Amino acid sequence: MASQNIGQSIPRIDARSKVTGQAPYPGDLAMKGMLHMKVLFAERPHARVKSVDTSQAEAAPGVVAVYTAKDVPVNEYGLQIPDQPVLCGPTLTSPSGRGDGVRADIVRFVGDQIAVVAAQTEVQADAAVKLIRVEYEDLPILSDPVTAMKADAPILHPDRGDSNVCVHYKIRKGDVEDAFAKADVIVESEYHTPVQEHAYLQPEAGLSYIDEDGRVTIASGGQWTHADRAGIAHALGLPEEMVRVVYPAIGGAFGGREDLSVQIVLALATWKLQRPVKIIWSRRESIIGHGKRHPVTLKAKWGATKDGKLIAAENEIIGDGGAYMYTSNKVLGNSAITSTGPYFIPNVKTDVYGVYTNNVPGAAFRGFGAPQALYMAELQVNKLAEKLGMDPVEFRLKNALRDGDTMGVGTPAPNPCSVVEVVEAARDKFGWKKKRRPKAAGRGGAKNGLPPIVRGRGFAAGFKNVGFSFGYQENCWAKVEIHGNGKIEHVVLHHASAEVGQGTHTVMIQMAAQALDVPTNIVELKTSDSATQGNPGSVSASRMTFMAGNAIKGAAEAALAKWEAEERPAIAEFKYLAPRTTHMDEETGFSTPNFAYAYSAQAVEVEVDTETGHVRVLRVVAADDVGKAINPDLVIGQVEGGVVQAHGYAVTENFITKDGRVLTDQFSNYLLPTILDIPEKVETVLVEVPDPNGPWGARGVGELPFLPYAPAVAAAIHDATGVWINEFPFTPERVLRALGKI
């Protein structure tokens, strides 16, 4: 009897409107009488704002209003802590007298905002912004976290203590010193991972207006309606009920829309003027204005016994948090959890630091701290296997976390733990055989010894939590209405989750249809409106299928009960609460940080041109345990998209900053991979080991395929050339230098 909605690749419900251009993105919205807004960015990494003179801008043609720090009722915001001024200016106290999260007179990165202009046309707003006179006193620039950690470094947030270290996590398990003494092989290395720009297709944009109930309403891209609303309401000094956040179609997010960008200043202008206001950031404004993937320095010392058992890992990880906290505390917490890879290691000592600098803030980005930590962990594993003369896949299987094995934090991952399954699946699909051929020439030997084109293969694994971590009570709301008489004719699902391109809305309809045993075409979705729907949580942490699925199931069951009790229409709400998690202990990291994980492994084949340094990836086999693929085509889409995005991270993109300034501030010099640069072949293996708490067994997928790619490519380059490259992206010049050719 049960309908077959789960496991079916139905077409995306938004496919037609997006392909035909009908779906309205924030930049497409317009309203009668709307004004256009432009921002004056500080464009300097560290300075004190001595004065801001807006008189000329105010008198310029078409200008309706110019706002500065003194106009923001509570001049502070931040997803984790309110440590960023909405607008920087000499005004030290917010007009409302509330809010003391941050000193507003200091500019801490190039993307800090000084003023906004609302004018009749965009050109007028742009011209007026250029007439604003700002007097700055430049301050010393901290562009390197290691320098920023030193005792004599200037303090960027003096009101938050006497250090720029804003995050420190410790993991202490067993006794690493004792274990190193017993180890037969030890590998010590230092790794550097780069900044990455989200590069979503649609730059930040939005339209704000007063709705029919008098609420200030912001239509923009985002990842979490209710968190956006809370941040906007706080800064405007308004009760949350007076603020409404709605999402039109969203042109990608990848974590970069978790933090606010245009929303507060739009709402400010609309609230003061009681008029619609629109803004679109340019690509350059987007690149300097929103947070990035944290660049991280990782030092590792790992030991193993000659029979191939990992026995100790000691790690020091320093993440550049940039100017403000954003989600650094959570991102780097996740680096701590994943710093031992998906392996059982009895003795672990890890220290993770997050540091304030004058760089563009580190923020959420697909993988959320795991790609950096896993680059280190997976290369350590590959290097140890090499030293032991063991096959790297065999070595992984020997050390894989299995049910009941404790992670670094001292507790096991929830069952079932499927590292072995994904590693074996990737191995088998790839046709990975143990090595027979001799090792390639090493550095030095490489110079003369290598043919122009060499090939190699590499392997890496990864894991990632599904859902929010560290003691946050995970929750997600849904409402289901059942309409009809004798039989169910129409279903309305209410859920505020953000469709950022991943397909969440389609999957939610499939899950609602399954829960009610009806076909998907009678399910209607009302979505992405903070005024009419409950809190969905963010589309992040690979969580929305898991969380929304459980919420929908709960609401559907409750509505069905009412339906059976003859209520017409039968309407029920449900708030799903996930299993509890705990904080990391301050001294030892002991905790149950997460309630669910998903696992991933990849095998890749690369070709290296030893004369030009170009790395081409020929083949990728990606095995991901998603628990249950609700819509297999969408899962494969996530895997292929994740691999492509990881290819940019690993090989082509190369985000460059100098003294806090962004040099790669356009797509002409930030080199996203094109269709001609990406791996030639990506083969997805869907592994389905159900999570007992997941809806229909689902875990999550969004971040998984990103995780193993960079270390797998590094291992393949080593296999091809004999050289380990501890820093990426693997740009041609970096590869040639590693080969000793320049």
Place this chain on the structure above:
Amino acid sequence: MKPAPFEYHVPDSLEQALALLKEHGGDAKLLAGGQSLVPAMNFRVVQPGVLIDLNRVSELAYVRQDGENLRIGAMTRERTLEIDPLVAKQSPLLEEAMPHVAHPQIRNRGTLGGSLANADPAAELPVIMLALGARLKARNVSGERWMEAHDFFSGMFTTALAPDEILVEIELPPDLPHTGWSFMEVAPRAGDYALMGVAAQVTLDENGRCRQARLVYLNAGDGPVDAKEAAKILGGEMPNDDVIEAMAELVSRKEINPFGNIHASSDFQRHLAGVLTRKALKQAIERAGEDGLQ
């Protein structure tokens, strides 16, 4: 962003276009394929007061054999150069270089004249013109003049064209017998402007000695760089690995002057010049030999 406001003219004939250009002089820009000009206008790097669109001047779009020379109109699309059989026959070097110019979508719009007038040191077509010994014809309202490719390019994004002149035609001479060619480049991503590139033409005599050689580099200075000294080494010699090595060394150490960029140091560009010189010379010599030599 959008361009600054401008006045727009779309003449149907070359005469009209020349008259408009004379009238508006320095304030006007010619619009060919727009693949370089329009982005620059959108970023407001250039803000012409007047735009004269050449896309309806159909008399400037042709590829035509004229005796032993090939004549190509300035408004000929880059895509045409890639697929035209006359081009392939007359100048296989040009045909070989075309797929490296940007992406197909851009080649569908971009023109030969636009690329040459734009004089980007990283562009392929100026380099090919030097390597082939092309001649370029410019016109203004009062007449025409011919220039050697060498004299046309005068520096970074600058040419010998006067403000009232339109580049109208490019003349390609035939290759000498026993001429081999090669075009090679290295770009960060497929279709990007290259970090380094070389066009090589090598002509052998009946005995297999080099009669004449030409090596021209892109992104190696402030215009196409003609490595005359290196080419001289090969003159009169039987090509061999030692000579090629000496040429590669001379080029990469001395004759080019690459500037580097944020993604690539000039040392890396010099290394690439050496690699490409060796490969391109070998290929050109091999092809010259295939052309009827024992």
